[in-house]
Structure formats: C-alpha cells, structure tokens
Amino acid sequence: MMEIAYYPGCTSEGTGKEYAQSAVSVCTALGIDLTEVEDWNCCGGMSAYKVDSILGLALPARNLARAQKAGMDVLVACAACYNRLRWAEYTLRRGRKKAGMIEELVGFTFDKKITVVSLLEVLSRRVDQHELETRVKRPLTGLRVACYYGCLLVRPPRVTRFDDPENPMILDNLMTRLGAEVRPWSYKTECCGAVHSVTNPRLAEALVTRLLQMAREAGAEALVTACPLCQTNLEMGRPGRAGGPPCFYFTELMGLAFELPDTLSWLGKHWIEPVSLLRRLSLVG
Amino acid sequence: MRVLTDQGPVEMDLGFLAEVKAKCLQPIERCYQCQKCTSGCYLSEYFDYMPNQMVRLVQFGLREQALRSVTIWLCSACQTCTVRCPNGINIPEVMDALKEMAVAARLPVPDNAVFHRLFVDDIRRRGRVNETLLLARYKVKTHRLLTDLKEGVTMLRRGKLPLMFSHVKQRGEVRRIFRRLDAAKRRDAR
Known part of the structure; x- marks a missing residue:
C-alpha cells in the first residue's frame, strides 16, 4: 500500500471529470491510497502567472503547505496543475529571492521533505511494472494509438524533471504494457493551443488540425493524453466540430485493460464518441 | 541614442x-x-x-x-x-x-487578458475556478454570449460543466495571499 496526497484540481469537477474518476479508480485498483489535499485551492492554471508571476507561484504553494502539514508527497493527475505545483516546488527549493516572497505570501516555510509527482510517473515508476502487467485482463490488442504528452508535463525539464523533453517515452511504454500498438510520431510534445481554444479558437484549431493529421499519418486511430486541457482541445477544438479519432485519457485505457466496472461511464462523457472504435476491435462487449 | x-x-x-x-x-x-x-x-x-x-x-x-x-x-x-x-x-x-x-501601463489588451483576469477573480472569490461560471462570464464580457450554446448544453448533459460551486473552506487564507501581494505592489509603486 502506497500512501500519497492527491491534488484533484478544478477540472476534476468539470471538463476533466472522467480523467479524475478514472485516475482515482486505477489508483485504488493498484493499491495506491489517495488522501485528498485538505482544502486544496486552484493552482492558478495557465492564467494566474500571466497576470502576476508571483501570484502564479504563491497559489500552488499554498497546496504544498497543506501537503507538508500532512507529511505526504502530492500526486497530481492534471498536467497543467502538475506543471504549476512543480514550478512552485522548484522555486521554493532553489531558495532565491522569489522563494522568500512566496513563503511570506502563503505564510509557511517549505522544509523540502515532500515533493510533487505526476500520476503518470507514479504509475510507471513507483508501481511495480510486473504487478501492473498481471492486472491486465483485457489486453488492448489492435488499438493503434499515438501518445500525446503536450507541453506541461515535459517542459521545462529542470522544473518538471519528467522525461526526455523532445521524445518522452513514459506514456508509450505504459500503453505498450497494456497491449496497445503504440505508433511512433514526432508531434508528441507540440502545443495544442492551451487556452487559445477559448480566446483565439481559429489559432487553436490550426494547431489541433495539424496534430490530428500527423497522428493519422503515423497510423494511429486514437490519441492518448494525460491532460484535461489537451483532451478537450483535441476533441472539441476541431474546425466545424468535426469528428475523427477519439482522444483517451491514459487512465481510461488502463481501466479498460483492467476491466474496471466504470470504464464505459467515463467514455460516455467524451465529445468524440470512442466506443464504436473499441467495439470494432472487440475491446468492449 | x-x-x-x-x-x-x-x-x-x-x-x-x-x-x-x-x-x-x-x-x-x-x-x-x-x-x-x-x-x-x-x-x-x-x-x-x-x-x-x-x-x-x-x-x-x-x-x-x-x-x-x-x-x-x-x-x-x-x-x-x-x-x-x-x-x-x-x-x-x-x-x-x-x-x-x-x-x-493601461495599454489596450486583447481578450486573452480579459480571460486571465476573470480566471484570477474567480480564485480570489472562492479559491477555486468554476469552469461554467468562468466561460459564461468571459462570453458576456467579450460579447460572445450566444456562441457555442449547443456545445454548452451537450457538455452540461454529460456532466462536464460543473453546476456546484465548490470552494475553499479557508477562503481567508487565499484572500490573504492576494491582499499581501496587493500591499507589496503598492509599496513598490511608492
């Protein structure tokens, strides 16, 4: 049993609901004991640091203060929240001028005993991979996927300390373990447009269109992601709200492979209907 | 020069x-x-x-x-x-x-700035962001209220737009961050 603090983030109550639900279910199935960060607050998203750089560090730091009190590392599923919490931790660990400003604003001293980890990292590095493989009841045979990491997990590497920023493999390897056919492609870490999908939809559509086209050229029938913002953009940000390949959260595919009972309810929340593809491949009954 | x-x-x-x-x-x-x-x-x-x-x-x-x-x-x-x-x-x-x-410098700013400002206002108010409220406010502010209505309804039906206003219990703690930051900025300006 692994005990860890869990930071859900605001999208867990909205656009990323199925990601949060599947993340918690997969962790439970693998014996990871999640304790929600008590009274967590918004990490500031992709907005607070653009309004004020110190605010964009102090907001996530308050959550670190709470986790420190509980004495537990913080697991984050959302790539955006992960990035912001890591920025706060990185800044506090460096202990320069900004660190003092953040600590003063939040009213705590960071003792450097806890750290922020991404869900993908925990499931790939802290969980016994042999045991994970034995959990696979329904291998994802025949499912050709392109793994899309986006920006926030990998960059900048000194802050996110995640994987190779140009060609990350964590998600690819995890999907291979589930039995999926992972297609190599070179657009893994390109930008999906982030919040431009709201403020400059035409611009975000151009980026999304290119990503989908490249995934298709690579021979993928679906994309896999670890970020609610990327997932929403990749499915809803297509010109004219067009159809095409679905975009899964990696935890949903883990749920499918582990035959977790709620998998279909998560998939039912998608903008692009993914079940017919899975039915064609006989991956759902 | x-x-x-x-x-x-x-x-x-x-x-x-x-x-x-x-x-x-x-x-x-x-x-x-x-x-x-x-x-x-x-x-x-x-x-x-x-x-x-x-x-x-x-x-x-x-x-x-x-x-x-x-x-x-x-x-x-x-x-x-x-x-x-x-x-x-x-x-x-x-x-x-x-x-x-x-x-x-009060220069003209595009809609992105409006979005970021509303996002931060939501945090100041409740400590968390409610996506439904944020998107609605943004659309009112930028005169786009009638766009994406169909999509909004579908998202609501699928439970992907939150209707509950979840908030931080210790809202004072979050507001204190904002207050201290505002005070620091006023000091710098002087």
Whole structure:
C-alpha cells in the first residue's frame, strides 16, 4: 500500500471529470491510497502567472503547505496543475529571492521533505511494472494509438524533471504494457493551443488540425493524453466540430485493460464518441 | 541614442531592459540572436515580432514596440524555446513580464487578458475556478454570449460543466495571499 496526497484540481469537477474518476479508480485498483489535499485551492492554471508571476507561484504553494502539514508527497493527475505545483516546488527549493516572497505570501516555510509527482510517473515508476502487467485482463490488442504528452508535463525539464523533453517515452511504454500498438510520431510534445481554444479558437484549431493529421499519418486511430486541457482541445477544438479519432485519457485505457466496472461511464462523457472504435476491435462487449 | 526600426529611427529607452529584468529575472542580455527559439516556435506564424525579435526589442529598449506587440499575448508558454535556448533564457517569462507591464501601463489588451483576469477573480472569490461560471462570464464580457450554446448544453448533459460551486473552506487564507501581494505592489509603486 502506497500512501500519497492527491491534488484533484478544478477540472476534476468539470471538463476533466472522467480523467479524475478514472485516475482515482486505477489508483485504488493498484493499491495506491489517495488522501485528498485538505482544502486544496486552484493552482492558478495557465492564467494566474500571466497576470502576476508571483501570484502564479504563491497559489500552488499554498497546496504544498497543506501537503507538508500532512507529511505526504502530492500526486497530481492534471498536467497543467502538475506543471504549476512543480514550478512552485522548484522555486521554493532553489531558495532565491522569489522563494522568500512566496513563503511570506502563503505564510509557511517549505522544509523540502515532500515533493510533487505526476500520476503518470507514479504509475510507471513507483508501481511495480510486473504487478501492473498481471492486472491486465483485457489486453488492448489492435488499438493503434499515438501518445500525446503536450507541453506541461515535459517542459521545462529542470522544473518538471519528467522525461526526455523532445521524445518522452513514459506514456508509450505504459500503453505498450497494456497491449496497445503504440505508433511512433514526432508531434508528441507540440502545443495544442492551451487556452487559445477559448480566446483565439481559429489559432487553436490550426494547431489541433495539424496534430490530428500527423497522428493519422503515423497510423494511429486514437490519441492518448494525460491532460484535461489537451483532451478537450483535441476533441472539441476541431474546425466545424468535426469528428475523427477519439482522444483517451491514459487512465481510461488502463481501466479498460483492467476491466474496471466504470470504464464505459467515463467514455460516455467524451465529445468524440470512442466506443464504436473499441467495439470494432472487440475491446468492449 | 536611437535605433533604426521599420518605423524609422526610435529613441532607445535605456531603463527598459533593467525594468524587464527586475520583473522576470532572466539573463536577457545574453541573447546573441541564434534564432533557435523562433525556428522551433509553433505559434510564430501568428506573431508580429518573432521570439528572438522580442528579446531584441527589450535589449534595445524599444518599450512601445514590445508592450504593444501581439506576440506577448499569443505566446502559449509551451516552453519549447526555453528548452532549446543555448543561453538559458526563459522567453515566455520575459513575455509574462511584458504582459504585466502592458496592463500596468493601461495599454489596450486583447481578450486573452480579459480571460486571465476573470480566471484570477474567480480564485480570489472562492479559491477555486468554476469552469461554467468562468466561460459564461468571459462570453458576456467579450460579447460572445450566444456562441457555442449547443456545445454548452451537450457538455452540461454529460456532466462536464460543473453546476456546484465548490470552494475553499479557508477562503481567508487565499484572500490573504492576494491582499499581501496587493500591499507589496503598492509599496513598490511608492
């Protein structure tokens, strides 16, 4: 049993609901004991640091203060929240001028005993991979996927300390373990447009269109992601709200492979209907 | 001293570089214009000034051009340039400093700035962001209320737009962060 603090983030109550639900279910199935960060607050998203750089560090730091009190590392599923919490931790660990400003604003001293980890990292590095493989009841045979990491997990590497920023493999390897056919492609870490999908939809559509086209050229029938913002953009940000390949959260595919009972309810929340593809491949009954 | 630009000779603002540096703490003067940032930028085709040109504008003290550029608002902070910069400059953080300065100088700002402001207001109020409320407020503010209604209804039906207003219990703690920050800014302004 692994005990860890869990930071859900605001999208867990909205656009990323199925990601949060599947993340918690997969962790439970693998014996990871999640304790929600008590009274967590918004990490500031992709907005607070653009309004004020110190605010964009102090907001996530308050959550670190709470986790420190509980004495537990913080697991984050959302790539955006992960990035912001890591920025706060990185800044506090460096202990320069900004660190003092953040600590003063939040009213705590960071003792450097806890750290922020991404869900993908925990499931790939802290969980016994042999045991994970034995959990696979329904291998994802025949499912050709392109793994899309986006920006926030990998960059900048000194802050996110995640994987190779140009060609990350964590998600690819995890999907291979589930039995999926992972297609190599070179657009893994390109930008999906982030919040431009709201403020400059035409611009975000151009980026999304290119990503989908490249995934298709690579021979993928679906994309896999670890970020609610990327997932929403990749499915809803297509010109004219067009159809095409679905975009899964990696935890949903883990749920499918582990035959977790709620998998279909998560998939039912998608903008692009993914079940017919899975039915064609006989991956759902 | 003046710099020759596309708009003719412009007086260099010699304090500008130091001001931007004080805000973002980036080694802007190190840039030798290798243009690696620009060649790898996914969004540069929409920019008025390329990422390397933005750094140059700051180095040369071209305050007006830098603060009025659309680039600072279109950069998505994907950090690709940061990873590749041989001089360790985090250009998105330079852009963030310029955004803050443009807002402080009361220059006209695009809808992105409205969105970010509303996002932060939501946090100040409840400590968390409610996506339904945020998107609705944004659409009212930017006169787009009637767009994406169909999508909104579908999302609501699938339970993907929150109707509950979840908030932080210790809202005072979050507000204290804002209050202290505002006080620090007033001190700096004096």
